[in-house]
Amino acid sequence: xxxxxxxxxxxxxxxxxxxxxxxxxxAYPITPQTHIPERLAEMxxxxxxxxxxxxxxxxxxxxxxVLGSAAxxxxxxxxxxxxxxxxxxxxxxxxxxxxxxxxxxICNRALSAPINIWCDHSDVxxxxxxxxxxxxxxxxxxxxxxTLWAFRVGEDPDVMFPVMVNLDGFxxxxxxxxxxLPDQDDVSRFIPEYHYRLALDPAKPTSHGCFGxxxxxxxxxxxxxxxxxxxxxxxDKGWKEFSNIFGRExxxxxxxxxxxxxxxxxxxxxxxxxxxxxxxxxxxxGEAVGHLNLRLWRPFxxxxxxxxxxxxxxxxxxxxxxxxxxxxxPVASELRSALYNQETRPHVVGFIGGIGGxxxxxxxxxxxxxxxxxxTEKGSDDLYEPLLVRGLESGTGVRx
Amino acid sequence: xKMRGYKSxxxxxxxxxxxxxxVTDPGSASFKRTGDWRTQRPEVDREKCIKCAICWLxxxxxxxxxxxxxxxxxxxxxxxxxxxxxxxxxxxxxTMKEEVEQ
Numbered sequence: 001x002x003x004x005x006x007x008x009x010x011x012x013x014x015x016x017x018x019x020x021x022x023x024x025x026x027a028y029p030i031t032p033q034t035h036i037p038e039r040l041a042e043m044x045x046x047x048x049x050x051x052x053x054x055x056x057x058x059x060x061x062x063x064x065x066v067l068g069s070a071a072x073x074x075x076x077x078x079x080x081x082x083x084x085x086x087x088x089x090x091x092x093x094x095x096x097x098x099x100x101x102x103x104x105x106i107c108n109r110a111l112s113a114p115i116n117i118w119c120d121h122s123d124v125x126x127x128x129x130x131x132x133x134x135x136x137x138x139x140x141x142x143x144x145x146x147t148l149w150a151f152r153v154g155e156d157p158d159v160m161f162p163v164m165v166n167l168d169g170f171x172x173x174x175x176x177x178x179x180x181l182p183d184q185d186d187v188s189r190f191i192p193e194y195h196y197r198l199a200l201d202p203a204k205p206t207s208h209g210c211f212g213x214x215x216x217x218x219x220x221x222x223x224x225x226x227x228x229x230x231x232x233x234x235x236d237k238g239w240k241e242f243s244n245i246f247g248r249e250x251x252x253x254x255x256x257x258x259x260x261x262x263x264x265x266x267x268x269x270x271x272x273x274x275x276x277x278x279x280x281x282x283x284x285x286g287e288a289v290g291h292l293n294l295r296l297w298r299p300f301x302x303x304x305x306x307x308x309x310x311x312x313x314x315x316x317x318x319x320x321x322x323x324x325x326x327x328x329x330p331v332a333s334e335l336r337s338a339l340y341n342q343e344t345r346p347h348v349v350g351f352i353g354g355i356g357g358x359x360x361x362x363x364x365x366x367x368x369x370x371x372x373x374x375x376t377e378k379g380s381d382d383l384y385e386p387l388l389v390r391g392l393e394s395g396t397g398v399r400x
Numbered sequence: 401x402k403m404r405g406y407k408s409x410x411x412x413x414x415x416x417x418x419x420x421x422x423v424t425d426p427g428s429a430s431f432k433r434t435g436d437w438r439t440q441r442p443e444v445d446r447e448k449c450i451k452c453a454i455c456w457l458x459x460x461x462x463x464x465x466x467x468x469x470x471x472x473x474x475x476x477x478x479x480x481x482x483x484x485x486x487x488x489x490x491x492x493x494x495t496m497k498e499e500v501e502q
Contacts, residue, residue, distance in 0.1 A: 099420035160419055198422045207423035216409035220421045223414045 002182045002246075009143040009172035010035035012179055013079070013105045013165070016147035018049045019187040020103075023074035026054040026065035030084040031117045032169035033107040037079060059084035063091035070100030071208050073196030075151065078102065081169055082109035085123045089130070095162040096131030097224060098208055101154030101194075102162040104132075105147060108269065108320075109169040110356040118357020119169040121269065121320040124297075125330045131228060133163040133235070134298040136268045141179040143167040145248060148187060153238040155194045159231040166297075168270040170357070186245050228299050235296065252301035253308050257283050258290030263314040263373055264346075266292045268331060271318065271360055278365040289369055294331065302338050309339070312346040316372035318365075319384070320354040327400075328352070328384035347376040353387025364388060371395065408432075430478075434461065438481030440496040442474045448493035455485035455494060 007015065013036050017025065025044070027037035043049035052069075056062045059080050066076040080088060085106055095102050106124055110116040124134065133154065137143040143165070150163035167173060198206050212220055232252075239250045256276050258264060265275045272293045282289045292308055292315070294301075309315060319329020327333040332350030339345040349372035354360040364387060371385065371394075382397025408431070418424060442455075449471055456464040456472050463479040464472050474485065486494040 097420065098422070198419060198424070205426040207426050208420070210421065210423050211429070212421060213409060216412060216417075216421075219412065219414035220417055223417045223421075226414075 002180050002186075004178060005181050006176055006178050007140060007144075008035065008174055008176045009137070009140040009167050010107070010174065011039050012140045012144040013147050013167070014039035014043065015181060016144045017077050017103075018043050019182075019184060020075065020077075020148060020151045020191050021188075022049070022051050022077045022151075024052045024054065024066065024069040025077050026056050026062045026069070027078050027080065028056050028059050028062050028084060030059070030081050032109055032119075032173045033079050033081040033084070033105070035173065036105055036107070040077075059087040060091060063088040063095065066102045067091060067094055067098070067100060070095070070102050070196075071098070071200050073194070073199030075155070075194050076100070076102045077104070079105040079107070081107040082111055082117075082123045086111065086126055089127065092127055092130040092132065092162075094209070096228075097220075099160040099224075099227070100162055101151075101160055103147065103150040103154060103165065104162065105143075105165045105167065107169040107173040108166050116356040117169070119171050119270075119320070120355045120357070121166075122322070122355075124164065124166050125321040125323075127164070128298065128330065131161070131224060132298065133159075133161050133228070133231065133296075135163070135165055135296055136294070137165065137167045137172065138270055138272045138293065139179075140172060140175070140177040141248070142250075143172055144179055144181070145242065145246070145250070148190060149238050149242055149250070151191045151194075152241070153231070153235055155191075156231075156234045156238070159227075159234045161228060161231055166269065171270045180246075182246050190241060190245050232299055232301070235299075250295060251304070252294075252296035253304040254293040254295055255308050256291040256293070258292065258308065258312075260288055261290035261312060262288045263316060263369055263376075264290050264292045264309065264312050265365060265369060266294060266315050266317040266331070266335065268294045268297065269320070271320075271354060274360065274362060275318075275365050278362045278369070281362070282366075282369065287369075300334065300338070305335070305338055306342060309346050310342075310344065314372045314376040315346045315348045316368040317348060317350050318354065318360065318368065318387075319350060319352045322352060322355070328398075332384060347372075349375050349380075350384035351387050352384055358388065360387065367394065434478050434480050435476045438476075438479060439499055440481040440483065441476060441479065441499055442481070442483070442485050442494045443497050444471070444473060445493045445495070446471060448491045450491055450493075452490065454488050454490060458484050458488045460484065 044053040069076045110120045111122040154163040243249045317332040328350040385397045465475045
């Protein structure tokens, strides 16, 4: 029987990992991810989870450890945030290139300096091109659901890629909300037993991590790129199966009150909940506005995104990360790139805010809608606009 | 060198690459010709060689091959010409010759 419980997102993720029956957890605690490895360590110590818990000495070791366990075909989980994620960086590429379906929960947090433990998306954006499947969660239920889904999709023989599940540090990781925990039998049905046909095995030797000279590297990387793009069909199938079993529906691109909308607010992660509240207020006033939640960041859902915005005039995009000296926030510049060659396309207005835990409230979203509409009408040479910078007059953009 | 049906990496199309570029035929690196990286080749002076096998022990590419008569000779399909064998030989029986020299 499924049951309604009250959990913070960290403990919800730990429950999902337990129900997925992982073989190994290797993690190094870092704020705001700490509650996930703590809870998993308790579960292993109490005998509630039959897995090895490896208290490694760094995040680089955590990733290296699960690379080893994944190589022998063990279901492997790790979790980190911020500096821990960027310390893992070089090993992240090994996971995706070797096609090990490791699942990692990231409690998104700002990068130093100055040192800051609060939420933004700088950590995961630094890992954008590591070849991992990357999804974002808006609340605790989604954090649980996406973690289960990550095992189902990553381990599919037609996918075999590692998956990052992004949940906003503190805003989700430490906040307690009601959610539904499913029945174990349903979870076991959703995530079948995992068999890795190329597992390291003395009886059937394989070599992992071989040298790739210029005469083969190009072909290896192309095959990896194509495989990640082709994983889209299983990603969607995974959500469809999830909905059939558990009743909750997810999509790569999710819209809210977007029908007939001329302006869409675009967010990733927990701020979508605040944005939707603002959309409700504006819709009640008769304004043609809606919300677009970008759940899947890699592989990027080009078709769904273009389709969702084809009749829209303005996209007001919130980035929680700088791309120093670049074209604006990583999300807005990517959306522009996805639309550039389309015959009809909305005007993309980028905002950067919610950095290092700075609140983005309903008023700020209201401002974004109005300002983006104004820019669409009047035009602007700005690359993006930084939100709520003390000493900076609002409406002041940054130019190239 | 017998290739056991092995395809050189330069002949493999992208679509034939195993998941994760994992090699399912262990030992296949021995089929890769690395001898053409060499600019110098070791030459053994049998007059000086005492068959001590120190060169064989030190060769990082397992390119020094024991012969039936007890002597050791570099196997030039793999030898990269690093010169370690010449450096460790206690009798200076191995000298490195420029590949351009005949």
